[in-house]
Amino acid sequence: MVGTTIEWFDFFIYAICAGLVFASQYFAALGEDALLLSFATIGISFFFRPVGAIIAGHLGDRIGRRAMLILTLLLMGVSTVLIGLVPTTASIGVAAPIILVLLRILQGLSAGGEWGGAALLAVEHAPADRRGLYGAFPQIGVPIGLLLANGVLALVAGLTTAEQFLAWGWRIPFLASVVLIAVGMFIRTRVSESPVFEEVRQTRAQSSMPIVPLFRNHWPLVIAGALMFAANNAVGYMTTGGYVQSYATRTLHLDRSTVLIAVMISAVGWLVSTLAGGWLSDRYGRVRVYQVGFVIQLAWMFPFFALLNTADLGLMILALLLFSVGLGLTYGPQAAFYSEMYPTRVRYSGAAISYALGAVLGGAFAPTIAEALQTGTGTVYSVAVYLAAMTLIGLVTTVFVKERRGVPLSDEVARTQ
Template identity: 40%
Template sequence: MTALTDSASFEPDADRRKRLRTVVASSLLGTTVEWYDFFLYATAASVVFDRLFFPNQSSFVGTMLSFATFAVGFVVRPIGGVVFGYFGDRIGRKKTLALSMLIMGVATTLMGVLPTTEDVGLLAPILLLLLRIAQGFALGGEWAGAVLLAVEHSPARRRGLFGSIPQVGLALGLALGTGMFALLQVIFDEEQFLSYGWRIAFLVSLVLVIVGLVVRLKVEETPAFREVSELQQRSSAPIKDVFARRHTRSTVLGLLSRWGEGAAFNTWGVFAITYATTQLKFDKVSVLLVVTVAAVVMAVLIPVSGVLVDRVGAQRMYITGIAAYGLAVFPVFALFDTGRLWLFGLGLVLVFGIVHATFYGAQGTLYASLYPTEIRYTGLSVVYQFSGIYASGVTPLILTALIAAASGSPWLACGFLVGTSTISVIATALIREDDLHLSSHRSDTEAAPD
């Protein structure tokens, strides 16, 4: 098995800089477009889909149904992860990533022309569900490939920084999605927005996808995958090898370590929008703008986390950030429940913009370290996408149900979130040095052997 080596060792400086610029642009733009598409649905589920596709339900039931179709995207992502992971480990990262972007762009664009329940009845939510399934399937193959594109091209001593670049795309995608919805609700009155204004945000995806595909097709295949191919060490059954005895520990700990991150993101980036507009009665545009600002702060700070990963290690950065999230949950909800928009904004920027950036910037490099090159695409996909079912997709549903069960009080929901943080901290701390297959610390000059 091959270890991940410094891809720049025997390359002229000018060629290396050009290649790395292309890699960074492809990873960043690609993940931004994919997450913009995916989280457009999350924002729409919070502010519009309950009325257009589930209009005959109570406010609570409509919101739950809207979030249920949101969760379906996470349920199908593991299937996409396994399928794209297989092709990513067999035919390469580049081609697989281009296909995932194309599927995502088509699904999101079609959402922008969907008829509503008023137009075609029950067929409308069924079509919405099918397109959400296509979104989830496509995103299942995106994250791992984008991380590997960056990490496997990176200089050894800047692996943490390069591994954080795809993570910036998530923050920018969320900022663009919420910002677009806020802008459209300012431009149009409520009737216009519900009639056709919301569709513009989805149709814009077509332009973004075309630009993203052009950039992504220019990037070279990663040196690590080329080496595995040349040595004929590609796995014939990557998913089987991921769950083989020698990788079971890494897989289980990876799945558990992500629980806190997935729950945190979908609390602050998705559920908080509904909580603020329904429970706290804040203006929708103001709430969307707050989430946008927090996401922009996160995008700026994620590379800082990547730089720190290169100094102290991905595992230590991830544990620190996840622990800080758990400690912040109760104080942040206390700020929310003051009923003051500026305190809501302060809390969200602190926990989402700053704390989340701390561990999210370390996540890609940490998980890439769990598997050898020949099964790395599938391994990352399994950890990130299978955990997405319980860590991400159902979190808004669980929080909505817990708050309803507590007669509107958020404290039971806060206890659940602290529990996810605790599980993640313990699981990450249990990852051993000999579980890792590449270094993310400047003091380590060589990658661990695969």
């Protein structure tokens, strides 16, 4: 959980700053398209997530989960600190946005490999009847990372003037990541390898090329996992990708610090609902909890934007809190569900690639699409239609996925589709 929190803190401060800072400091020459391109740089990194997932999945299924977690943490941390040192376009010209995008790509590679290892290490250590709850702990690293990212940026924004924040204040969270790297490395180097993977290693049953049997025998599961996560990720990236923060400050003219604090409060709600989702999936099944979460997500989509448009802080917090309920129920069971989908020899590859592809299909350009829809139609409700459609895709997909709660994780017999 701590390592995943650090990973996503690093990932999210970029996404939030894309809406608040980078458009004016790195892409201002593009005029009205600056914000769209700034959001697009969030999406570009997503195309490198599957690459990171394939590399980390291959090595994770070959040499172990723990080694990959250490590697991905280092890659994310170093690239984040370097982002905080990139001069603006006013200083070095076109080289500035190019360097920024290259470092964001490194973040994407790390994020693609991180989740699978964290999820498997938690779930493969868990008792069979508590995998959902154990697996929810790396999941809550996301809302905690969002909470910390918004909290630190809100603190910096509150202690600096608007000019100071844009000039240098935004860099502080990126540079402070060096401390978090040290904490994460201290913890991850002391975590034991997954007992399920150790069993496979001792019998020399690892696959020499895990991706081949994965796509030969389990490709329907890879697609189903990707579609379910896409439905969750597109909606989640309204806050984690910075769209809500940008919309509230630029269109509704709310104070930057106020908006960041509202998102922090919603992150606490997301944390609680994610833990609840994992726990409930141990009692009622992964598929059932997913379906309830998607229905809630769908039902709240239009009321969410209606309350947001009031520009009232209390109603905005209420909207975000209830928005987080469906997100948590479709995110909490994910680590356990995806771990139970695949046999050990291809589990890291399968879980990581499903996750990475879902991120590309869902979150990659969700803020960019949302901004384009809002600008093109003149109403934020067009964004609600887009998110409702994504949610429906996830809900329909769950109908075709088998419940796998409690299956033996050490069983190397391929799961039936």
